[in-house]
Amino acid sequence: MQQHTILLVDDEAGILDIYREVVEEEGHTVLTAGNGREALDMLAAQPVDLVVSDIRMPVLDGHAMLDEMRRRGMDADVIFLTGYATVDSAVQCLSRGASDYLEKPFNVFKFRDKVHAVLNKRQQRRAQLDAPDALGLVHNLREAIAAHSDFKSIVRELLSHTRKVFDPDGLALYLVGSKGAAPSPKVVWGEAFRGGCDWFEAAAPHLFTSDDPALFSPGELTAYVPDCPSAVSVMCAPVAMGRGGYLVVMRSCESRAYTSANLSLLALFAMHGTSAFETLRVGRKMQEMNLEIITSHVASVEAKDIYTKGHSERVGQYAVLLGRQMGLPERELELLRFAGILHDVGKIGIPDEILNKAGRLTEDEFARMRQHPAMGRDIVSKISSFKELVPIIYHHHERVDGAGYPDGLIGDSIPFLARLISVVDGFEAMTSDRSYQKARSVEDTVSILRGNAGTQWDAAIVDAWCDVVHKEFLFLPN
Missing domain, CATH: 3.40.50.2300 (Response regulator)
Structure with a gap:
């Protein structure tokens, strides 16, 4: 070896x-x-x-x-x-x-x-660059990109595979800004830029002259940029990311120069990156439309119960703050925001007299109330782009001791994000006026959360939320 x-x-x-x-x-x-x-x-x-x-x-x-x-x-x-x-x-x-x-x-x-x-x-x-299997390499990139549904992760996969396959001394991703503006660097990486990239900034206008992939042989850029540190072999290919962009790889003259076969492969990489970004853009647009539809149901629920107006939006905000405190990735923060907004959507099927009852619910009334997570699951599951929200919404009333509903799950068998929503949902409910109780103080609510940590709520999540409360003091209604 x-x-x-x-x-x-x-x-x-x-x-x-x-x-x-x-x-x-x-x-x-x-x-x-x-x-x-x-x-x-x-x-x-x-x-x-x-x-x-x-x-x-x-x-x-x-x-x-x-x-x-x-x-x-x-x-x-x-x-x-x-x-x-x-x-x-x-x-x-x-x-x-x-x-x-x-x-x-x-x-x-x-x-x-x-x-x-x-x-x-x-x-x-x-060794792959010596005899590249273009179809295999493009398949690997496509599979890696398909595993993600957020912009940052797709960019990371595109750049990671580009580095592995083309073995560059430098790599850059340029994005087009406002209409008519010159591309600006979003990512700049590699040995070629260790001494700064002023020379590359000067070369940019000569690289991005068309929407076609381009190959610059060693020595070709020195005619435009005298300060170029050495003759370099450069390839660039357009990538549509919003208004547009360019993927650029380069090697110094001490390395092998890129070939037309390498340029064709880079163009395929860029094309699949473009396809992924466009799919993400269309998917986000559809998701926003679906969210508007479902949010209208949430508004209908809150219109039925004057005490819960703004509850779902606040739960979504709190959940994101808690997720950030716990170091969750952006995709899970997005899921938490949507799940917070939609977690009680199933209450649209609960009679008004139960939702607004001032006293304690009867056993039959509570049995009806316990149906709202399943109703919410059924509503949200009809939209494919929200499939990741279904277990969060369905299980947000489970307890870690198994005494919750609808399935009586215990501990870690409860989806993690559902356990997180449960904590902030409980906090928001206790610190707001309800038909059955007046709002509690933040201090009393924190005490209740800590007192029931390990039985009703996940203890580690409660600790993290209490840290957020003490640091932020949040957007409390009282």
Whole structure:
């Protein structure tokens, strides 16, 4: 096997020594770091082929380290080492761009095999440009993009696959701004820009002269930009992202020049990126139309009960704040906002005399009230773009002790986002005037939440929400 540079990251020195011994026996160059922050500093200072890292570390953990690596465009494969209790975290890391994970405890042979496998795949990717399988590579990109439904993730997949396949020294994504404005850089990455990218800014008008893919041979740009650091081979292809944009890859003259075959493949990448962005745009437009329709049902519910006016909108706002506090990705924050707005839509099927009853509900009346999550599920499930909201809406009245409804689920069997909505729904209801009770103070409500954490509500989520309340004090109606 070719020799590589491997960075080992763990806050336990003894474990680092074991990893080092195994890797050095294979002849690789070994670097070590005690946490994610130290690892990022080393990655910024020199090229690294593989990072082998623990997930739970002080200062900066594995999740945050990986996110920052991808944000900075650091082209290193990553293997995470994880205990049984954090396997879910490791799987999350795979979805965010890690190459593999290994569950502790493990023997050195499994560790060595994982390292071999990831490095072999890395070598194979590097060799793909010598004999590219265009259909296979485009299929991989299409499958990766199809797994996402938000703009940022699609951009990340497009750029990640472009880096892996075309092995550039520099990569840039330019977006067209207002009508008639020149494209401006949205993402700039790579060794080619380490000394600044003024020369590339000067070259931009010569790159973006048409809506067709373009290839510039080594030396061609120096005729336009004397400050170009060296003769570079550059390819660019248009990508429709809103008003439009361009995907650009480049190599210095020390690397192989790009060919017309490479340009054709880049054009296919750009075309599939364009298709994904257009599908997302149309889907968002349809989703907004569907949300308007369903929100009209929510307005009908709140018109039936004067005490709940604005309740759903506030639950959506609170849920997003709580989701941010817990570090959830943008897609889940969006789901929380929609679920908060729509969680009580099923109450449109509950009689007014039950919704507005001042006293305690009878057993039969409460049985009718308990039907609203199922009614909400049935309403929302008719819209395919809202399918991810269905379990949140259906299960938002479950309790972690199993005493909730409609299914009496217990603990982690309740969908996580439904557990989150349940906490902010309870908070908003208790701090608002209702037909059956006057609004409680924030302090009393927090006390009730904490007193029922672990029985009615998820304790960790309650803790996170109380932190938000103490920091933000929110938009309370009283």
